[in-house]
Each structure stands twice: as C-alpha cells, then as structure tokens.
Amino acid sequence: xxxxxxQSCRWLLALHSSSELLGVGLxxxxxxxxxxxxxxxxxxxxxxxxxxxxxxxxxxxxxxxxGRLAVAIGPGGFTGTRLTVTLARTLAQQLGIPLDxxxxxxxxxxxxxxxxxxxxxAPVALVQALPRHGWVxxxxxxxxxxxxxxxxVMIPRLYRSEAELEEAMGGAPQHxxxxxxxxxxxxxxxxxxxxxxxQRPGPWQPVLPLYPTSPVEVGRP
Numbered sequence: 001x002x003x004x005x006x007q008s009c010r011w012l013l014a015l016h017s018s019s020e021l022l023g024v025g026l027x028x029x030x031x032x033x034x035x036x037x038x039x040x041x042x043x044x045x046x047x048x049x050x051x052x053x054x055x056x057x058x059x060x061x062x063x064x065x066x067g068r069l070a071v072a073i074g075p076g077g078f079t080g081t082r083l084t085v086t087l088a089r090t091l092a093q094q095l096g097i098p099l100d101x102x103x104x105x106x107x108x109x110x111x112x113x114x115x116x117x118x119x120x121x122a123p124v125a126l127v128q129a130l131p132r133h134g135w136v137x138x139x140x141x142x143x144x145x146x147x148x149x150x151x152x153v154m155i156p157r158l159y160r161s162e163a164e165l166e167e168a169m170g171g172a173p174q175h176x177x178x179x180x181x182x183x184x185x186x187x188x189x190x191x192x193x194x195x196x197x198x199q200r201p202g203p204w205q206p207v208l209p210l211y212p213t214s215p216v217e218v219g220r221p
Contacts, residue, residue, distance in 0.1 A: 010067025014188040018076030018104035019179035029067040070192035074210035098202025109140035125169040128177035136212040
C-alpha cells in the first residue's frame with residue numbers, strides 16, 4: 001500500500017483491464033522515475049475487486065491527491081473495460097482532473113515499433129483473433145509528433161473475414177496483439193505524463209470504452 005502523499009504531491013494513476021488481468025500504476029505527477037505497479041486478477045473477479053485493488057495501491061483517503069488519470073479504453077472484454085473506464089471517468093469528474101484514454105492496441109504498438117519491427121514510418125498492423133467473430137485489428141506507424149511517438153492510423157475494429165482484414169491493412173506487416181500488462185501500464189503512465197507536460201486538457205467526457213464486438217449485436221454468428 002502506498003503512503004498518502006504530502007499535500008504538495010499530486011499522483012498520476014493508470015488503470016488497464018483490457019486483458020484477463022487488471023494493471024494499476026501509480027507515479028508522482030511530473031516525474032518519470034519509480035512507478036509503482038500492481039497486477040490483480042481480472043475477468044469476473046473485477047466486478048467485486050476493482051475498488052479493493054485500487055485501494056491496495058492508493059487508499060481512498062488519498063484520492064483527492066490525484067492530479068491526473070489514465071485508462072486503457074480497449075479493445076478488451078466488455079465487463080473489464082467498462083468497469084475501469086467508468087471508474088476513471090467518475091474519479092476525473094468528481095475530482096475535476098484530466099483523464100487520458102488510450103487504446104490498448106496503441107500501447108502494444110509502442111512496444112512493437114520501439115523494438116524496431118518496422119522500418120522508418122512504414123505502418124504495422126496489430127491483430128487479435130476472436131473465435132467465432134473474426135479479427136480485431138488496428139494500424140499504427142511512427143510519428144514523432146504523436147502521443148508516445150506512435151500515430152494510430154486506423155483505430156481497432158472488428159473484421160469478419162480474412163479478405164476484409166487484408167484489404168483494410170493494405171499489406172502492412174501484421175503482429176499479434178498481445179497485452180503485456182506491466183509494460184503496457186508503464187507505457188500508459190508515460191503517455192499521460194507527456195500529456196501533462198504538454199498541458200493537454202484531458203476532458204473526461206470523450207473517454208469511452210472501445211469494444212471489439214457489441215453486446216447488442218442481433219443476427220450475427
């Protein structure tokens with residue numbers, strides 16, 4: 001458990017539940033060193049364990065010391081993504097602080113491109129197979145002016161057939177979209193720290209979950 005910060009300190013809190021795990025990151029706002037990372041069970045446990053996991057990292061009495069929030073908006077499971085995004089939006093609204101929402105695929109793309117797996121500014125595709133549904137894919141490329149040095153050329157969406165996927169990705173190299181929660185939470189913290197440094201406003205209203213499939217789909221296989 002983190003000791004509540006002195007009044008002069010403001011915290012940056014990051015939440016990531018776009019996989020089967022919940023990742024929570026905490027770092028003094030305006031600093032780049034020493035983030036505290038904690039990983040908890042996700043899935044069905046998240047509905048009853050989210051607040052407890054957050055309090056394990058930062059007690060509720062210290063939440064007024066939060067200065068900025070960041071959350072992975074998906075693609076991810078319906079329940080996990082919805083819960084963390086809703087909590088982040090509520091905290092941002094009630095505390096009157098900025099909220100940064102970042103696609104979980106964007107965080108993965110930063111790792112892929114940092115590893116030199118695409119030359120120059122050539123785009124890469126992040127692809128995740130969903131049994132019985134198709135493939136979720138997004139397109140990314142290096143861009144020094146974009147958040148995290150990576151531009152989201154095409155936001156992640158569902159493709160029902162391989163032909164549809166191949167046409168949309170335009171021949172870009174495809175990499176599996178695999179969440180590495182501790183690393184991705186660190187990327188999320190870096191993204192939000194850079195947004196704070198650039199004085200980007202971070203309104204909470206536009207931050208919404210990104211679902212690969214819709215729970216209200218009718219007549220789809």
